[in-house]
Amino acid sequence: MGLTAGIVGLPNVGKSTLFNAITKAKVLAANYPFATIEPNIGVVEVPDERIDVLTEMYKPKKTIYTTFEFRDIAGLVKGASKGEGLGNQFLSHIRTCDAIVQVVRCFDDSNVIHVDGSIDPLRDIETIMIELIFADMEVIEKRLPKIRKRAELKLDKEAVIEYDILIKCNEALKDQKPIRALELSKDEEKVIKNFSFLTAKPMVYVCNVSDDELSDYSNNDYVTKVKELGDVNNSKTVVISAKIEQELGELEPEEREMFMEELGINRSGLDELVAVSYDLLGLKTFLTAGPQEVRAWTFRNGMKAPECAGIIHSDFQKGFIRAETISYEDLIKAGSEAKAKENGKFRLEGKDYVAKDGDVFHFRFNL
Numbered sequence: 001m002g003l004t005a006g007i008v009g010l011p012n013v014g015k016s017t018l019f020n021a022i023t024k025a026k027v028l029a030a031n032y033p034f035a036t037i038e039p040n041i042g043v044v045e046v047p048d049e050r051i052d053v054l055t056e057m058y059k060p061k062k063t064i065y066t067t068f069e070f071r072d073i074a075g076l077v078k079g080a081s082k083g084e085g086l087g088n089q090f091l092s093h094i095r096t097c098d099a100i101v102q103v104v105r106c107f108d109d110s111n112v113i114h115v116d117g118s119i120d121p122l123r124d125i126e127t128i129m130i131e132l133i134f135a136d137m138e139v140i141e142k143r144l145p146k147i148r149k150r151a152e153l154k155l156d157k158e159a160v161i162e163y164d165i166l167i168k169c170n171e172a173l174k175d176q177k178p179i180r181a182l183e184l185s186k187d188e189e190k191v192i193k194n195f196s197f198l199t200a201k202p203m204v205y206v207c208n209v210s211d212d213e214l215s216d217y218s219n220n221d222y223v224t225k226v227k228e229l230g231d232v233n234n235s236k237t238v239v240i241s242a243k244i245e246q247e248l249g250e251l252e253p254e255e256r257e258m259f260m261e262e263l264g265i266n267r268s269g270l271d272e273l274v275a276v277s278y279d280l281l282g283l284k285t286f287l288t289a290g291p292q293e294v295r296a297w298t299f300r301n302g303m304k305a306p307e308c309a310g311i312i313h314s315d316f317q318k319g320f321i322r323a324e325t326i327s328y329e330d331l332i333k334a335g336s337e338a339k340a341k342e343n344g345k346f347r348l349e350g351k352d353y354v355a356k357d358g359d360v361f362h363f364r365f366n367l
Contacts (some may be wrong), residue, residue, distance in 0.1 A: 003298060004069040004221075005204075005277055006097035010124050014104040014208040014242035016040075019072035021245035022270045033262030040072040046274050046296070050287060050328050050358065054294045057336065060300055065295040066285060068274055071097060091135050091198065099202040102128060103242070104224035107210040121222050122229060125205065132198040133173045139195055140170045165191050173199065181234045202280035203235040204271065214241045217265035236276045285358035287328060288312070305353040310364040319365035323349045328358035 009015050010305035023042025041243045045065040055063045073093045104121035116210040144166055150156040169179050178194065192200055207223045215224050218238050227257030248256055248268050260268065263302060278284075282301040286308055288294070299308050305325075310317030326337075326346045334340035355361075 003281065003283070004071060004097045005099045006071045006073050006094045006103045007101045007103060007166050008073050008094065008128065009103040013103045013124065015103045016072055017242040017246055018103055018206065018208070018240070018269075019070060019137050021242060021247075021249045022070055022273070035146050041069060042072075043067045043069050044270070044274075046278075046298075047271050048284075048285065048296050050285075051294060053332060053363065054289045054328075056358075057332075058291060058292055058294055060289070060294045062293045062295075062344050064293065064295040066298045068277065070101070080228065086207050091131075094132075094198055095196045096203075097201065099204065099281055100198075101204045101206055101273065101277070103206045103208055104222075104226060106207040106217075106220060106226065106239075107213065109210070119222070120227050121207070124243060125226070125229060129178065129199070130176070133176060133178070136179065136197045136199050137170060139197065140166050140173070143195075144170075161187065162191050169197070178203070178233055178320055179220045181232075202277075203230075203233065204273065204276055204280065205230050205235055205237045206269075207237060207239045209239055211241050211244055214239070214244060215286070238269065238273050238276050238282055240273070242269075245269045284355070286355055286357075289331075290362055291360075299355060303355050304351065305349050305355055305361070306351050306364075308355045309365065312363070315367055316363050316365050319367040320351060321364040321366055323353060324362040324364065325349045325353070327356070328360055331360055 007015050007019055018044065019040060022044050034142055044067065046068055051063060051065055071093060093266050097190070102125065104124050105119055106121055108119055121252070144163065147156075147159045147163050150159040154160055155303060166308055168182065168188075169192065172182055179197050180202065182235065197314045204218060205226050207217075207220075207226050209217050209220060213220055223237075227237045228237075244263065245268060246257060249270075251259060256268075260266070266345055278298075283298055284301050285296050286299055287296055297308070297311055299311060305323040306320040309320050309323065325348070326348055330343075330345040331337065331340050334345060340346060
């Protein structure tokens with residue numbers, strides 16, 4: 001299941017530095033607008049201690065972590081929805097992402113220029129939000145005339161539903177509210193999904209703070225204001241130092257742990273960002289384990305066993321019979337697969353079983 005997050009923000013807020021850190025890629029991070037033109041793409045492994053433990057238990061030939069794709073998208077300026085700067089490329093690249101990660105600068109440094117001449121993360125967020133809103137409104141205003149007559153005559157039930165939800169979304173956008181802030185029914189969500197609205201996508205605000213504030217940013221007014229806005233906009237907030245993240249990415253695991261301990265942080269900004277992104281997207285992880293391979297797989301919350309089997313291979317879903325299942329906790333507690341089976345901890349689950357985070361599956365299928 002390929003999942004992507006687009007890293008966005010105004011020029012020179014730390015986007016490319018963060019991207020370099022989380023992908024260990026050498027992407028141009030220049031101190032001037034539009035250093036990034038085409039979206040740089042990097043796939044990162046999602047840290048999961050359970051995979052490490054299962055690898056020790058099974059001694060497999062291969063160990064595969066689940067992955068998350070990040071895209072570093074060109075800096076945005078006012079007027080992007082009308083084609084200013086690199087706006088059109090920016091918006092088209094964002095539409096294909098599952099979530100948006102907006103980096104906002106929350107530190108003062110006279111040596112790093114800001115496109116607007118001063119530091120104001122709320123203004124930066126508003127600049128991007130307005131451009132996303134304008135882009136969504138343009139999509140709606142192009143669609144409404146095409147279905148208005150059918151909706152008003154009430155001859156087409158689907159047209160009526162679509163028209164009503166688009167009007168509802170448009171009214172919210174006019175009030176400068178993102179679509180994700182609306183309370184929508186499942187049917188309404190299904191309708192708007194086809195439009196890939198930018199303001200409907202889950203949003204994570206990444207507050208980029210200075211090195212010395214990372215372990216204690218309680219007195220950073222910029223961060224406080226961003227968190228307050230995130231609560232209102234139904235968005236999450238993560239605090240990082242892009243510079244420190246880049247340094248962490250260049251260290252060996254043991255050195256990394258020591259450096260984090262010195263900094264007074266429990267986990268890296270990347271780990272926090274991935275965890276928050278997973279939570280926002282409603283993602284979970286199931287596991288497969290054996291002598292050939294130990295692997296983590298990403299699935300959406302609420303998926304049933306056959307759908308999870310289909311993530312591995314479509315044939316598994318088509319010919320699904322049963323899922324031999326054990327929770328990760330029960331497997332580790334037993335100490336081995338054989339002991340867990342002796343203890344009756346393995347279960348045979350059918351087509352209606354809703355997968356849980358940490359389930360270890362062995363799928364039975366027949367074609």
